Amino acid sequence: MRRAGDGGGGGRAAVAMRGKAARQLVKAGKVVYTIRKRTERRRLPMRVLLIGCGAVGLSLAAALYQAGAQVDLVARGETARAIREGGIERRGILPHALVPPGNVGLTERPEDVPGGYDYVLISTKVTGNEELAAGLALRKTDLLRGEGRLVLFQNGYGNERPFVGLFEPSRLFHAYIPIGFRRMQPNVSEVTVLKAPMDMGSLCGAPGTACAALAEALDKGGIPCRIDEQLGKTQWSKLLYNCTLNALGAILRTDYGGLVKSEDSVSIMKGIIREIFAVMRAGGYETFWPDATAYEEEFFFRILPPTYAHRSSTLQDIERRLPTEIDSLNGAIAGLGQSLGVETPCNTFVTQIIRAMERLY
Incomplete structure (x- = not known):
């Protein structure tokens, strides 16, 4: 599996240190810096898994890459080959965005992903949710890290049902997209209509702010997005x-x-x-x-x-x-x-x- 870059050295095991004021501590695999008696946890890049590389998914991946996230994709066949060889491109009425080849991770099956994601984004067709949920069930314990969330970028009613038994309701979020997309090529998405910003939130009563970082990243990457506390x-x-x-x-x-x-x-x-x-x-x-x-x-x-x-x-x-x-x-x-x-x-x-x-x- 090809992995994304480390976002400016985020994955390095050591850094240059000068003097007693800049001491490096390693605890449980995480680097903590103590500077003048003030402890700060090093901020790692947002890790996102995106499943579904159609017109919507390609545009989301381009936005997240532009915002500095580490993005892994589940893609197969012609789509995977096109992304591996030519990267990803977003065209149309939103800002143009390019992801050069080799800058996103690629795997064919959700059960084979590395795990430890802050967000898992589902932008597949609803018709595949049962099969997808069965695959994700094999990685239930390590798919998400910390307060990680699963977000459905899908049309329709009741799409979350196959995932309810796998994830706590507080981890399940939805995004509704009043934006038109068209897939021009296997790795190229065109934005054709922008009716309003994308709305993201919970149908289970969880605070929408739990997805604030994801919404901000998408917005920064050129797809208008906002948190919606009235998602129903x-x-x-x-x-x-x-x-x-x-x-x-x-x-x-x-x-x-x-x-x-x-x-x-x-x-x-x-x-x-x-x-x-x-x-x-x-x-x-x-x-x-x-x-x-x-x-x-x-x-x-x-x-x-x-x-x-x-x-x-x-x-x-x-x-x-x-x-x-x-x-x-x-x-x-x-x-x-x-x-x-x-x-x-x-x-x-x-x-x-x-x-x-x-x-x-």
Whole structure:
């Protein structure tokens, strides 16, 4: 496995010392410096493992490298070869970023990583969470160090379930990304849309500040990021946006702007929105709008227009003949509706169409 650089000598075992005022002590493998009776623990580079080197993961890796973090990646096949030979590049509307070859660690399986990470970032497709959790279970005891956290950078509802039995709820965090990404090449990601900063926090009541260092690093590396102490509301706002646009854009094979050109597609979008609010009311969930009418007004006139040119991840998956995340989006709404006694014909219909399209690959 190729390892990242030591961030300016952070991995060296010894340093030059002059006089009694600069004494080096080594305890339990950690270096402590005593300078004029004041003890300071040497600050090591943030260690991050990133699993999932698609469009989102590549951009995250570039940001963390730019911020000085030590980054290890889990990647396979063509993606791993491209990163090993050409590094990583982020293009688009955010600052351009390059990771030269040899500056990130690479391994093919999560169970083979070194361990001892401050953060483990999951940016794979939701459809692989069960298998991924099984792999991480083999490294449960040494994957994270100290107060390390696992952060899910994924769309949808209920994505954390496979990981709940492996990690304490206080270690599980989510990040919701109102940013559009497109994978140009196996090691190149393009940022196409920036609707708002990325929101990061906990759905389990843990303080979001536990991920403050990660949020600051991403922000420093060119991806706007903020801590969100109301992540439950943010989750539902993200679900509203994605469920309204992703599947329908894939079915009609159009960008988001194309969806508002037809009264019929607008009617379907409104139906999806109203069903989601009905499910929220029945389940006791909240978001930032009191009802569907208030959300529709803001959605069609303020939220949607800046993203007209974006093509949904579901459409990109369909075009590449890959499994989609429909079951964690509209499919999850339909499932919740069924369990709560709420009818969801629009969400159910688009879910069935996407599933049928997948079976025709």
